[in-house]
Amino acid sequence: MLNDARPRRLYRQVADQILELATAQGIGPGARLPSERDLAEQLGVSRPSLREALIALEVEGRVEIRMGSGVYLGARPPETRADLDGEGPLEILQARCIIESAIAEEAARQSTPLLVTRLDQCLTDLGAAVHDTPLAIRLDGDFHIAVASGTGNAVLGNLTENIYAQRLSPIFAQFSTHFEGPRTWRLALAEHGAIRDAIADADPAAAREAMRHHLTESQRRFTEGRLFER
Amino acid sequence: MLNDARPRRLYRQVADQILELATAQGIGPGARLPSERDLAEQLGVSRPSLREALIALEVEGRVEIRMGSGVYLGARPPETRADLDGEGPLEILQARCIIESAIAEEAARQSTPLLVTRLDQCLTDLGAAVHDTPLAIRLDGDFHIAVASGTGNAVLGNLTENIYAQRLSPIFAQFSTHFEGPRTWRLALAEHGAIRDAIADADPAAAREAMRHHLTESQRRFTEGRLFER
DNA sequence: CTTCGCAATTGGTCAAACCAGTTTGGCCGC
DNA sequence: GCGGCCAAACTGGTTTGACCAATTGCGAAG
Numbered sequence: 001m002l003n004d005a006r007p008r009r010l011y012r013q014v015a016d017q018i019l020e021l022a023t024a025q026g027i028g029p030g031a032r033l034p035s036e037r038d039l040a041e042q043l044g045v046s047r048p049s050l051r052e053a054l055i056a057l058e059v060e061g062r063v064e065i066r067m068g069s070g071v072y073l074g075a076r077p078p079e080t081r082a083d084l085d086g087e088g089p090l091e092i093l094q095a096r097c098i099i100e101s102a103i104a105e106e107a108a109r110q111s112t113p114l115l116v117t118r119l120d121q122c123l124t125d126l127g128a129a130v131h132d133t134p135l136a137i138r139l140d141g142d143f144h145i146a147v148a149s150g151t152g153n154a155v156l157g158n159l160t161e162n163i164y165a166q167r168l169s170p171i172f173a174q175f176s177t178h179f180e181g182p183r184t185w186r187l188a189l190a191e192h193g194a195i196r197d198a199i200a201d202a203d204p205a206a207a208r209e210a211m212r213h214h215l216t217e218s219q220r221r222f223t224e225g226r227l228f229e230r
Numbered sequence: 231m232l233n234d235a236r237p238r239r240l241y242r243q244v245a246d247q248i249l250e251l252a253t254a255q256g257i258g259p260g261a262r263l264p265s266e267r268d269l270a271e272q273l274g275v276s277r278p279s280l281r282e283a284l285i286a287l288e289v290e291g292r293v294e295i296r297m298g299s300g301v302y303l304g305a306r307p308p309e310t311r312a313d314l315d316g317e318g319p320l321e322i323l324q325a326r327c328i329i330e331s332a333i334a335e336e337a338a339r340q341s342t343p344l345l346v347t348r349l350d351q352c353l354t355d356l357g358a359a360v361h362d363t364p365l366a367i368r369l370d371g372d373f374h375i376a377v378a379s380g381t382g383n384a385v386l387g388n389l390t391e392n393i394y395a396q397r398l399s400p401i402f403a404q405f406s407t408h409f410e411g412p413r414t415w416r417l418a419l420a421e422h423g424a425i426r427d428a429i430a431d432a433d434p435a436a437a438r439e440a441m442r443h444h445l446t447e448s449q450r451r452f453t454e455g456r457l458f459e460r
Numbered sequence: 461c462t463t464c465g466c467a468a469t470t471g472g473t474c475a476a477a478c479c480a481g482t483t484t485g486g487c488c489g490c
Numbered sequence: 491g492c493g494g495c496c497a498a499a500c501t502g503g504t505t506t507g508a509c510c511a512a513t514t515g516c517g518a519a520g
Contacts, residue, residue, distance in 0.1 A: 009472080010472070010473075011472095045473085045474085046473065046474045046475070047474090047475090048473075048474075048475090049472085049473060049474075066482085067480080067481055067482080068480075068481035068482035068483080069481085069482055069483075070482095
């Protein structure tokens with residue numbers, strides 16, 4: 001009553017089978033699929049296992065489970081991706097250059113003394129951490145997140161946080177510790193200062209250019225460090 | 231032997247409790263946490279339920295389950311967020327206004343005939359679907375994703391796709407179908423056309439303004455529809 | 461001291477219940 | 491005849507207990 005080969009975990013296989021079965025039976029997005037008991041029997045697994053598969057699919061947002069009612073196929077098509085990683089650090093830097101310069105511009109447009117105070121705090125923190133790269137990475141992120149939150153838009157704040165979460169991933173961290181040091185952090189600190197000043201002056205164009213300059217320089221430092229290392 | 235209150239699903243609560251317990255006991259990233267049986271007993275739930283929580287955490291990438299060995303805490307720090315939702319549709323529109331205008335500007339800077347062709351295709355598709363709101367929502371997203379992919383940066387493309395995945399969520403969809411119709415789609419189509427023209431002319435400033443105008447108008451239509459409905 | 465193997469530990473899965481919301485259809489009253 | 495109400499039939503939610511399979515580590519044999 002159980003399957004033969006098992007390269008992946010059962011709940012993973014079952015999850016895929018459920019999606020296949022749904023499309024095979026012409027069950028479109030939003031439609032209800034068979035009950036847990038029926039599905040378990042059709043796929044030849046126990047209900048707890050079937051349930052694990054459903055929970056995995058629910059976490060991924062591919063199905064919606066309504067208690068007492070049934071399991072419904074998610075609204076979004078199967079090719080939907082959930083994260084923005086998978087790309088190289090350089091590509092992320094390029095994307096940030098485009099996005100964050102626009103964010104800085106908007107933040108300068110809504111400049112407040114409170115925001116400037118927070119940015120100053122970030123600057124002094126980073127200034128005291130130029131010799132501690134792991135800490136500096138975090139504080140660097142705090143500055144950019146502070147700028148984004150300065151727009152007053154929580155979505156932009158979350159988005160920037162997500163981008164920085166990428167940076168804390170193991171692969172990125174390895175790169176960083178190799179080519180980042182007190183010198184690069186001091187340069188970054190100066191560039192941050194320029195951004196801070198532009199926002200303090202409520203000068204959107206200057207803030208935009210300062211952020212663009214900062215991230216362009218970051219790209220340059222990154223590629224240089226990469227070449228240096230190879 | 232079971233808990234009293236149950237606002238959310240049990241596996242969700244247990245998942246949170248596991249993370250809390252891990253930090254409380256000083257279990258750092260990469261370290262092993264107690265066995266399933268122990269955890270189930272400590273948290274006062276059955277092993278299948280505990281297991282559902284673990285699978286949810288595994289899908290989210292917060293723990294790693296090694297068969298026969300144990301469950302290990304994920305490498306990334308606990309504050310990492312995975313999505314940018316939780317905010318209202320209007321806030322997402324505002325964020326898009328800032329981000330996508332910068333993306334359109336960059337796309338115009340790298341304008342290619344191929345991109346213009348793709349945009350034209352999106353326009354004709356949307357023009358033929360003004361009476362089919364669900365389809366129009368999808369095609370509208372395709373246009374914006376096409377613009378983002380025009381930057382040649384995959385991160386920006388993925389990011390835009392993610393933003394549109396939000397739009398296909400049930401809550402947003404309900405709003406959309408209420409206040410969107412042939413009239414609003416025709417207006418959006420015209421605004422899309424302006425963006426297309428600016429990109430075809432390789433005019434970054436015009437592309438930026440066209441995109442900003444489009445999303446500002448979208449916000450206006452959204453708030454109007456919302457008022458109308460209440 | 462090294463090495464091989466077995467046994468304890470851990471995750472993986474299943475079976476059969478019972479509990480708790482939802483839905484639905486039929487019955488009763490209007 | 492029509493509409494609202496209530497209960498039975500779903501549906502997901504959770505537990506218990508058992509057994510299988512992969513891993514690991516310790517101890518005995520060389």
